[in-house]
Amino acid sequence: MTSPTSSEPPVGSVPTWEQVARDHGRFLYTVAYRLTGNHDDTQDLVQEVLLRVQRGLVTYRPGNLSGWLSRITTNVFLDQVRATKRRPTEALPDDADRVIEGGLAADEALAAARLPEHLQQALLALPVDYRAVVVLSDVVGLSYAEIGEALGVPVGTVRSRLHRGRLQLRTALGDDR
Amino acid sequence: MSDDRLSAFLDGELDDAEQRALEARLSHDGALAAELEAVRHSRQLVRGLGPVEPPADFVFAPSGGATDGLAEVVPLDRHRRRRGLLAVAAVTIFFLVLGFASGTRVADVVPPVDDLVDQHAAAAEAMPDAVVDGSFELMPEVEDIDDMGPAMPEMPMVAVYQADGIIQFLYDTDHGPVSVFRQEGTLDAGSLPSTEPMPTEAGMARYLVDAEREIIIIERDGVVFTVVGDLTNHDMVMTAADAVPATDRSVIEQIRRWFGQLT
Numbered sequence: 260m261t262s263p264t265s266s267e268p269p270v271g272s273v274p275t276w277e278q279v280a281r282d283h284g285r286f287l288y289t290v291a292y293r294l295t296g297n298h299d300d301t302q303d304l305v306q307e308v309l310l311r312v313q314r315g316l317v318t319y320r321p322g323n324l325s326g327w328l329s330r331i332t333t334n335v336f337l338d339q340v341r342a343t344k345r346r347p348t349e350a351l352p353d354d355a356d357r358v359i360e361g362g363l364a365a366d367e368a369l370a371a372a373r374l375p376e377h378l379q380q381a382l383l384a385l386p387v388d389y390r391a392v393v394v395l396s397d398v399v400g401l402s403y404a405e406i407g408e409a410l411g412v413p414v415g416t417v418r419s420r421l422h423r424g425r426l427q428l429r430t431a432l433g434d435d436r
Numbered sequence: 437m438s439d440d441r442l443s444a445f446l447d448g449e450l451d452d453a454e455q456r457a458l459e460a461r462l463s464h465d466g467a468l469a470a471e472l473e474a475v476r477h478s479r480q481l482v483r484g485l486g487p488v489e490p491p492a493d494f495v496f497a498p499s500g501g502a503t504d505g506l507a508e509v510v511p512l513d514r515h516r517r518r519r520g521l522l523a524v525a526a527v528t529i530f531f532l533v534l535g536f537a538s539g540t541r542v543a544d545v546v547p548p549v550d551d552l553v554d555q556h557a558a559a560a561e562a563m564p565d566a567v568v569d570g571s572f573e574l575m576p577e578v579e580d581i582d583d584m585g586p587a588m589p590e591m592p593m594v595a596v597y598q599a600d601g602i603i604q605f606l607y608d609t610d611h612g613p614v615s616v617f618r619q620e621g622t623l624d625a626g627s628l629p630s631t632e633p634m635p636t637e638a639g640m641a642r643y644l645v646d647a648e649r650e651i652i653i654i655e656r657d658g659v660v661f662t663v664v665g666d667l668t669n670h671d672m673v674m675t676a677a678d679a680v681p682a683t684d685r686s687v688i689e690q691i692r693r694w695f696g697q698l699t
Contacts, residue, residue, distance in 0.1 A: 280496035403449050422475065426471070
């Protein structure tokens with residue numbers, strides 16, 4: 260699972276958004292990428308999350324910062340999906356027009372080499388509600404109770420969505436194991 | 437019919453009563469055990485996904501926000517090597533040697549997982565007949581090598597190695613090699629790194645995975661087996677895990693005599 264390498268802020272302290280960006284930026288990026296499946300949408304999502312973090316820090320109560328960030332990320336993602344009435348899996352493929360900076364293509368290739376692309380595609384093929392639960396559980400590492408709180412659903416719903424999501428992943432992966 | 441208790445079981449989200457009930461059912465319900473296996477595999481694959489690197493020119497800043505004062509983002513640690521196991525390995529081998537030397541059964545065994553994974557990789561690279569490093573030695577070639585370890589018709593055994601009380605059976609498959617390590621003793625599961633329960637034909641096993649390989653640890657009748665294989669060769673790893681208790685003690689004694697160390 261993915262987690263920030265930097266330690267959580269000391270108990271009782273509230274980080275600045277710059278600290279969040281510096282210490283948790285890559286964690287946010289990974290969670291966002293697992294949800295969206297492409298760098299363009301990931302970058303938009305991360306920037307939107309940081310904006311909400313900037314605004315929300317005044318009400319943040321020190322605790323599980325990673326859980327708080329992943330909850331914001333997932334909910335922003337779900338809001339965007341529902342608002343646009345489209346599935347992120349249908350996002351445009353990475354092509355030459357989208358690779359506007361010299362380093363991006365190399366980064367794309369690097370990312371693809373690091374993780375099995377078919378697995379990321381299988382994740383993207385999941386219904387967004389299932390995908391959100393799978394990412395929060397198996398990428399972020401939240402408990403069922405934490406996921407339920409983050410998404411506003413009962414623990415039993417978390418359990419069933421997670422199980423169905425995993426089974427669908429297995430089906431999507433087929434013989435490729 | 438799908439049972440979402442299986443995911444909760446893997447995630448440690450069942451209460452004691454639910455867990456006992458599920459384990460009892462798993463022991464005689466092959467379809468359910470297969471579903472558990474499928475879910476466990478998916479879960480491990482997702483958990484094994486690494487961090488995603490942003491493009492080099494991406495700036496972590498709020499939408500439309502200022503970027504002044506941003507520090508360099510600290511890279512994520514991608515290496516979660518369990519270095520503590522090296523010490524466990526050394527202690528385990530020491531006590532194994534001590535146990536064999538004194539003719540007594542070693543009480544508790546913690547497979548030196550990292551060392552075994554490294555040995556598996558080295559043996560696989562050198563397959564079929566090279567001595568791979570200074571700790572494990574290759575058994576002299578004999579004609580009936582296939583009779584020595586767990587019998588798996590679809591997986592020919594290609595070599596047997598030994599190091600201080602641990603015997604390694606190396607198999608070849610179409611999708612890569614699989615190793616079965618065998619050591620005597622009872623499994624000290626509490627000293628293992630984080631593992632998950634997994635049903636096999638031999639009973640409940642412990643499962644863990646690193647970036648590339650699956651490791652399945654089973655104790656059966658005072659013998660601990662550690663099966664190591666590539667993540668992409670899951671079916672053969674499971675086949676080996678199901679078959680390991682078939683190893684006959686007399687065969688092991690024969691192997692020891694061949695090695696000329698323990699008689």
